[in-house]
């Protein structure tokens with residue numbers, strides 16, 4: 001189990017070291033258009049899960065959306081603080 005901040009630190013490390021086989025490196029290299037499509041896709045799945053699926057399935061979809069948002073943040077060079085200051 002990990003927190004949002006811990007996942008972000010892990011993904012920052014992936015972006016820095018670019019290990020082979022990392023899905024994050026592949027997502028970063030796919031570009032902002034593909035990254036944005038993934039955000040929309042996962043957001044739609046969260047919506048559908050909230051209406052029709054179990055709590056567990058909803059939680060899993062939300063985790064994927066959070067991951068995709070972090071990829072967008074990393075791709076644009078945003079830090080957690082850049083976002084948190086608006087919360």
Ligand SMILES: N=c1c2ncn([C@@H]3O[C@H](COP(=O)(O)OP(=O)(O)OP(=O)(O)O)[C@@H](O)[C@H]3O)c2ncn1[C@@H]1O[C@H](COP(=O)(O)O)[C@@H](O)[C@H]1O
Pocket residue numbers: 010011014021022023024025063064067
């Ligand atoms: N939390 C996630 C995570 N959530 C979603 N995904 C990616 O999203 C995919 C599932 O999304 P989809 O439902 O869109 O499935 P898909 O369309 O079949 O996937 P693709 O064809 O787009 O690869 C997974 O196969 C992963 O590639 C994630 N990839 C990585 N993480 C975590 O990120 C960290 C770094 O991972 P790596 O970069 O792979 O080392 C680790 O802690 C991982 O657990």
